[in-house]
Amino acid sequence: MTFAEQVPGLTVRYQRCTPLLHGLVEAVGMVPAGRGGARMLRILNVTLSRCTVLSQLMRMPLPPVVAPRVLGVVDFALYGDTYGPLLVDATSRLPLALWEGRDAEQLGQWLREHPGVEVACRDGSLTYRQGITTGAPDTVQVSDRFHLWQGLSRRVQDIASTHPRLPARNTAPGQRDPSRTGRGSR
Numbered sequence: 001m002t003f004a005e006q007v008p009g010l011t012v013r014y015q016r017c018t019p020l021l022h023g024l025v026e027a028v029g030m031v032p033a034g035r036g037g038a039r040m041l042r043i044l045n046v047t048l049s050r051c052t053v054l055s056q057l058m059r060m061p062l063p064p065v066v067a068p069r070v071l072g073v074v075d076f077a078l079y080g081d082t083y084g085p086l087l088v089d090a091t092s093r094l095p096l097a098l099w100e101g102r103d104a105e106q107l108g109q110w111l112r113e114h115p116g117v118e119v120a121c122r123d124g125s126l127t128y129r130q131g132i133t134t135g136a137p138d139t140v141q142v143s144d145r146f147h148l149w150q151g152l153s154r155r156v157q158d159i160a161s162t163h164p165r166l167p168a169r170n171t172a173p174g175q176r177d178p179s180r181t182g183r184g185s186r
Contacts, residue, residue, distance in 0.1 A: 021046065025056045065096055067114035072144065073107065073122040073132070085128065090121055104131035111135025123147050 006013055017025075025048065028040050037053040068089035076086035078100055085107060087097040097110060108131045111117060119140045122128045124147055132141055143151070160166050 022056065025053060026060055065114065067116035068092070068096070069116070070119045070121060071096075071117045071139075073120060073128050074144070075102075075123065075125070090119075102127045104128070104134065107131030108133075108135030111139070124151075 005011075010018060012019060015022075024044070024046065025037070025041065028037055028044070035050040037057075038048055038050045041048055041053070068091060070090035072088035072090040074086050074088065075083050076098060078084050078098075082100060083102060084098055084100045085102060086095060087110065088095050099106060102125065104127045107128060111132065112135050115136070117136050117139050119142060120132045120136070121142050121144045122132065123144060129141060132139055
């Protein structure tokens with residue numbers, strides 16, 4: 001149906017849906033997205049394809065980037081051997097920015113443009129440490145959980161391998177140790 005006259009709030013020029021229907025599709029389609037959003041809309045007697053729901057969601061403006069209190073900086077594999085930092089709001093777990101290349105100056109510039117970061121959670125990268133130090137010198141830098149556990153397990157393994165009373169482990173994980181026999185060994 002094409003309308004000759006535009007009624008504010010009811011019709012929009014060159015659109016096939018009313019603003020109210022657009023709002024409904026955005027609200028319902030936001031969480032389940034494509035196919036799930038189309039199914040939910042069908043319950044509300046609005047028949048749209050999953051592509052239409054996704055296309056409507058893609059037209060929605062992104063929310064403004066607000067500097068988080070706790071920022072996560074992780075390496076993200078873009079393609080092949082190309083990596084880049086992915087900046088994540090550690091509280092809401094939402095991605096904030098992603099760019100190609102590990103560049104301390106670019107990370108520092110982002111932090112200067114988005115003041116308010118109190119804690120930066122990162123891996124052991126010296127590039128990221130330098131970028132956070134130059135961009136937000138008052139930010140507390142902490143290691144992320146994965147790298148804490150990785151460092152702890154390496155240290156425990158080093159200590160255990162040098163301890164005189166602990167036997168050295170010669171078998172790979174999942175293989176049977178030939179020196180252990182009896183009921184308890186599997």
